Amino acid sequence: MTQMTFARAINSGLRKSLENDAKVILMGEDIGALGGVFRVTDGLQKDFGKHRVVDTPLAESGILGTAVGLAYRGYRPVVEIQFDGFIYPAFDQIVSQVAKMHYRTQGAVKMPITIRVPFGGGIGSPEHHSESPEAYFTHTSGLRVISVSNPQDAHTMIQQAIASDDPVLYFEPKRRYHDKGEVDEALDLGAALSMEKARVVTEGTDVTLVAYGPLVKTAKDAALAAADEGISIEVIDLRSLAPLDLATLAASVRKTGRLVITHEASQTGGIGAEVAAGMTERCFFHLEAAPVRVTGFDVPYPYSKLEMHHLPGLDRILDGVDRALGRPNSLSGLEG
Amino acid sequence: MFTDDAGKGGISAGGPGNSAESNRRSGGDLVQLITPGGERVSHPEFDPWVQDVTDEQLGSLYEDMVVIRRIDTEATALQRQGELALWPPLLGQEASQIGSARALRDDDFVFPSYRDNGVAYCRGVNPEDIVKAWRGNALAGWDPYTVNVATQQIIIGAQTLHATGYAMGIQNDGADSVAVAYFGDGATSEGDVNEALVFAASFQSPVVFFCQNNHWAISEPVRLQSHIQIADRAAGFGIPSMRVDGNDVLAVMAATRIATDRARHGGGPTFIEAVTYRMGPHTTADDPTKYRDANELEDWAAKDPIARLKSLLDRKGLLTDERGAAVAAKADAVAKALRAGTINMPDPRPMDIFQNVYSTPNSTLDRQQDHYSRYLASFGDPAEAASEEGAR
Ligand SMILES: Cc1ncc(C[n+]2csc(CCOP(=O)(O)OP(=O)(O)O)c2C)c(N)n1
Numbered sequence: 001m002t003q004m005t006f007a008r009a010i011n012s013g014l015r016k017s018l019e020n021d022a023k024v025i026l027m028g029e030d031i032g033a034l035g036g037v038f039r040v041t042d043g044l045q046k047d048f049g050k051h052r053v054v055d056t057p058l059a060e061s062g063i064l065g066t067a068v069g070l071a072y073r074g075y076r077p078v079v080e081i082q083f084d085g086f087i088y089p090a091f092d093q094i095v096s097q098v099a100k101m102h103y104r105t106q107g108a109v110k111m112p113i114t115i116r117v118p119f120g121g122g123i124g125s126p127e128h129h130s131e132s133p134e135a136y137f138t139h140t141s142g143l144r145v146i147s148v149s150n151p152q153d154a155h156t157m158i159q160q161a162i163a164s165d166d167p168v169l170y171f172e173p174k175r176r177y178h179d180k181g182e183v184d185e186a187l188d189l190g191a192a193l194s195m196e197k198a199r200v201v202t203e204g205t206d207v208t209l210v211a212y213g214p215l216v217k218t219a220k221d222a223a224l225a226a227a228d229e230g231i232s233i234e235v236i237d238l239r240s241l242a243p244l245d246l247a248t249l250a251a252s253v254r255k256t257g258r259l260v261i262t263h264e265a266s267q268t269g270g271i272g273a274e275v276a277a278g279m280t281e282r283c284f285f286h287l288e289a290a291p292v293r294v295t296g297f298d299v300p301y302p303y304s305k306l307e308m309h310h311l312p313g314l315d316r317i318l319d320g321v322d323r324a325l326g327r328p329n330s331l332s333g334l335e336g
Numbered sequence: 337m338f339t340d341d342a343g344k345g346g347i348s349a350g351g352p353g354n355s356a357e358s359n360r361r362s363g364g365d366l367v368q369l370i371t372p373g374g375e376r377v378s379h380p381e382f383d384p385w386v387q388d389v390t391d392e393q394l395g396s397l398y399e400d401m402v403v404i405r406r407i408d409t410e411a412t413a414l415q416r417q418g419e420l421a422l423w424p425p426l427l428g429q430e431a432s433q434i435g436s437a438r439a440l441r442d443d444d445f446v447f448p449s450y451r452d453n454g455v456a457y458c459r460g461v462n463p464e465d466i467v468k469a470w471r472g473n474a475l476a477g478w479d480p481y482t483v484n485v486a487t488q489q490i491i492i493g494a495q496t497l498h499a500t501g502y503a504m505g506i507q508n509d510g511a512d513s514v515a516v517a518y519f520g521d522g523a524t525s526e527g528d529v530n531e532a533l534v535f536a537a538s539f540q541s542p543v544v545f546f547c548q549n550n551h552w553a554i555s556e557p558v559r560l561q562s563h564i565q566i567a568d569r570a571a572g573f574g575i576p577s578m579r580v581d582g583n584d585v586l587a588v589m590a591a592t593r594i595a596t597d598r599a600r601h602g603g604g605p606t607f608i609e610a611v612t613y614r615m616g617p618h619t620t621a622d623d624p625t626k627y628r629d630a631n632e633l634e635d636w637a638a639k640d641p642i643a644r645l646k647s648l649l650d651r652k653g654l655l656t657d658e659r660g661a662a663v664a665a666k667a668d669a670v671a672k673a674l675r676a677g678t679i680n681m682p683d684p685r686p687m688d689i690f691q692n693v694y695s696t697p698n699s700t701l702d703r704q705q706d707h708y709s710r711y712l713a714s715f716g717d718p719a720e721a722a723s724e725e726g727a728r
Contacts, residue, residue: 029553029554029556030554030555030556032555033555033626033627034554034555034626034627035626037554037621037622055555055556055560057522057525057556057560057561058492058522058523058525058526058553058556058561059525059526059527060526061527062525062527085490085491086491086492088491089491089526089527089528124421124472125421125422126421126422126450126469126470126472126490127469127475127490128490128491129490267704268700297689297690297701297704297705297708298693298698298700298701298704299689299690299693299701300475300693302475302689303469303472303473303474303475303684304421304472305471305472305473305683305684306684306686306688306689307472309686309689309708310689316711319711319714329714330707330710330711330713330714331707331710331711334707334710
C-alpha cells in the first residue's frame with residue numbers, strides 16, 4: 001500500500017498498462033513533455049518514448065478518428081481529452097464510429113479505446129472547463145461509461161478500462177486530483193472488483209444515497225453528518241454509469257426503502273433519472289417514498305462565482321435525504 | 337505521418353518549435369516594414385497601404401501597445417493576487433493585435449479568442465469587462481453588438497466558422513463591412529478552422545482569417561500542427577494569404593488593410609499569418625519551463641514589438657520626454673482603473689444562475705428556481721448558506 005494522489009494513481013495505472021501491453025498507446029494534447037495539463041501523464045513520454053505517448057495536433061475529432069484507425073490495426077489507444085468541454089468536437093467519432101464499429105462488423109473489429117475525460121466543476125474554471133457530459137455517452141449503446149471516485153479505483157479501473165475490448169469513457173473528477181488515498185499497486189486485476197460493479201461505500205439502513213465521481217466524497221461526508229442526527233445512510237458509488245449495476249442498487253433499496261441520487265450534471269435526462277426509473281421498476285413495493293434527485297440545475301454550467309450554487313453540496317444532499325425520509329425540509333408543504 | 341525522428345518512423349512529432357526551423361521549411365516571405373532594430377525598410381507592395389500613417393498616428397499606435405501591455409501585466413498581477421481565477425497573457429503579441437485592430441472599421445465585426453484582449457480593448461471594450469469572465473463574474477463580459485466584438489471564444493477555432501457565417505450575412509445584405517476571425521497556430525489543426533476556410537472560399541465571403549502564430553499551443557510547438565508555413569495552408573483552400581512579421585505593427589496594419597480592402601470590394605477571404613511569439617506562459621496556470629528552451633525566449637525578446645516601435649520613434653525624434661511621460665501616465669491610469677474596477681466588482685446574486693437560459697419561460701426551470709429559492713430561504717442568511725454549499 002502506498003499513499004498517493006488521485007492523479008498519481010492514474011499515472012501509475014497507465015504506466016502498468018504501457019509496460020504490460022506493447023499495443024497500448026497514449027494520445028492527446030500536451031500529454032508528452034508537459035505531462036498533460038493536470039500532469040496525469042507526467043514522465044510517461046520520457047520513459048516510453050514519443051511513439052507510445054503521443055502529443056497529437058490540436059484536434060479532438062482527429063484524435064478519436066485516428067484512434068479508430070489504430071484500433072483497426074490492433075492497437076489499444078488511450079486518449080486524453082484535455083477538459084470535459086472539449087469532447088464535443090470528437091462527439092461524432094465517438095458516437096457514430098467508436099460506439100458502433102463492433103456491432104456494424106458483427107464483432108470482427110474491436111474498438112478497445114479508452115477515453116480519459118477530466119470532468120466536473122468546483123475548481124473555479126472559465127466556461128467549457130467544468131462540464132458533466134457523461135449522460136450523452138450513456139445514451140449511446142456500445143460505449144461503457146465509468147467514473148472513478150478514489151485513488152485505488154482510479155488506479156485499477158484505468159487498467160481494467162484499457163484491458164477491456166469495448167470502448168470505455170473514463171471520467172476523472174478533476175477537483176479530486178490532489179486528494180490522497182491508499183493504493184495497492186500490486187492488486188491483481190482479476191481479483192479487483194469489476195469495473196461494472198457498484199460499491200457500497202458506507203453501510204446504512206435508513207436511506208440509500210447514490211453518487212459517483214466527485215460527489216462520492218460529498219455523499220460520504222453527508223452520511224457522517226446525518227449519523228450525528230441518528231440517520232443511517234447507505235452510500236453507494238455507482239462506478240459504472242453504463243451499464244448500471246442495478247442489482248447492487250436494488251439490494252440496498254430493498255433494505256432501506258428510500259433512495260436519493262446526486263450528481264453534478266443537470267437533472268433532465270441525467271443518470272439520476274435512469275437510476276430512479278430502474279429502482280422504481282425493480283423495487284416499487286419496497287419504496288416508502290418517491291426517489292429524490294439532488295443535481296445540478298438545468299442551466300449551462302455557470303460562471304465560477306456561482307458554481308457553488310449549481311453543484312450539490314452536503315446541505316443540499318441532506319435536504320434531499322430529509323425529503324426522502326419525510327422529515328421537515330425546504331419543500332415541506334409543497335405539492336409535487 | 338510525422339517522421340521527425342529519422343529512421344524510427346514512429347508517430348511522434350515533437351522537437352522545438354523554433355522559427356529558424358520553420359523558415360527553412362517553406363519559401364514564405366516574411367513581410368517586414370520595421371526591422372527589430374527600429375529601422376523603417378521599404379516594401380513596394382505594402383508601403384502604399386501605410387503611407388498615410390502620420391507621425392502622430394505612429395505615436396498613438398505606440399500608446400495603444402504600451403497600454404495593452406500594461407493591462408495585460410496588471411491582469412496577470414491581479415491573478416497572482418487571487419483577484420482573477422485565471423488569465424491568458426498576450427505579452428509579445430501587442431503589435432499583431434493593435435496593428436490589425438486599428439486597421440478595421442467600426443462596422444466590421446470581430447470574432448476573437450480568449451487571448452485577443454488587445455483587440456477587444458482597441459475596439460472599445462472596457463478593461464474591467466475584459467477581466468469579468470476571468471474573475472468568474474460572467475461568461476461574457478460585454479454585449480457584442482455595442483462594440484462589434486463577439487465574446488471571447490475558448491473552444492479552439494469555433495469562432496472562425498462564426499466569422500465566416502457572419503460574412504455570408506454581410507454578403508447577403510449587400511454591405512461592405514468585413515468579419516475578422518482571430519485564432520492561434522494550434523487552432524489551424526481543428527476541423528472547424530478547416531471547414532471555415534472551405535465555406536469562406538466556396539462563397540467568397542468577406543472574412544479575414546487572422547492567425548497569430550505565437551509558436552506554441554500550450555506545450556506544443558507550431559511544427560506539430562503544420563509541416564508547412566501556416567500561411568501556405570490557405571492556398572489549398574483557394575484563399576490568398578500573407579505572412580507578416582507579427583511584431584511589426586506597420587506590417588500587420590498594411591496586411592490587414594489589404595485583406596479588408598479585398599473583402600470590401602468583393603475579393604473574398606484572405607488569410608494572414610502574423611508571426612509573433614507568446615513571451616509569457618499560456619495562461620497563469622501554465623509552466624513554460626517544462627517544455628520550452630529559455631534561449632528561445634531571449635531570441636524573441638530581442639524582437640519585442642514595443643521596443644521596436646520605440647526605436648523607430650526615437651530615430652525620428654518623435655518620442656519626446658513629454659510624450660513618453662504622457663503614454664506612461666495613460667497606461668498607469670488605465671491599470672489603476674482596472675484594478676479598482678476588478679476589486680470592487682459586485683458579486684453576482686445567487687438567483688442569477690437561472691437567468692437567460694431561455695428567452696421564454698420554461699416550466700421545468702421555473703420549478704427548479706422556485707425550489708432553490710425555498711431552499712436558500714430555509715437558512716437564516718441565504719448568501720452565507722449557499723457559499724458553504726457546492727464545491728467540497
Ligand atoms: C476544442 C478545444 N480543445 C482544447 C482546448 C484546450 N486549449 C486551450 S488553449 C490551447 C492551445 C491553443 O493554441 P493556439 O491555437 O496556438 O492559440 P494560443 O493559445 O497559442 O494563442 C488548448 C489546447 C480548447 N480550449 N478547446
